[in-house]
Amino acid sequence: MTGGRVVSTDEFARRVCAESTFNPGEVKGIIASMCRWMAWEMCSGNRVKLDGVGIFSASLGLVEHAEPECAGDSTKRNARSIRVKGINYRADKELISMTDQGLQLERSPYKAGKSSTRYTPEQRLARALDYLGSHPFLTVQAYCELTGLCATPAREELRRWASTEGSGIGAAGAGSHRVYVKR
Helix, strand or coil: CCCCCCCCHHHHHHHHHHCCCCCHHHHHHHHHHHHHHHHHHHHCCCCEEECCCEEEEEEEEECCCCCCEEECCEEECCHHHEEEEEEEEEECHHHHHHHHHHCCCCCCCCECCEHHHCCCHHHHHHHHHHHHHHCCCECHHHHHHHHCCCHHHHHHHHHHHHHCCCCCEEEECCHHHCEEEEC
16 A cells, blocks of 8 residues: 555546546546636635545635734734645545455565565665666665665664775765765
């Protein structure tokens, strides 16, 4: 379930077209039109229910650093200081059921968040050096993606290799701008 890829609108439209008489342009146009009308309904204070999909509603919040109006003992907010901060979504039971029916789970050979067992330290070093062969520098985040390590152990391991003579990895920059380079 975790780590899935993002399906683009183009790919989604192609899949819908395969099961309908619409072409990809029509499907993308329908999606764009739905978005406009959903936004209009929600900014009018309505919730939008799409059967089989779910219910959408606007989530309101205050503009940062907005000063409240003070009238006597009460604090009031001016309508101009309120904005849409997000969209609330509650999935339809039908969508949940269809998703559950298509779900196939299997136990991972390593624990998520503790995936340092996926590669040995030597394999992780080899992956880092291989990455540095085609990239000018390596960030902690990129190293996490390469090796499956969490950020803290990844940062510690990169620091250790940067301070170890003969590891092939050096460090450049400081603090949050530190990157690792090939020696």
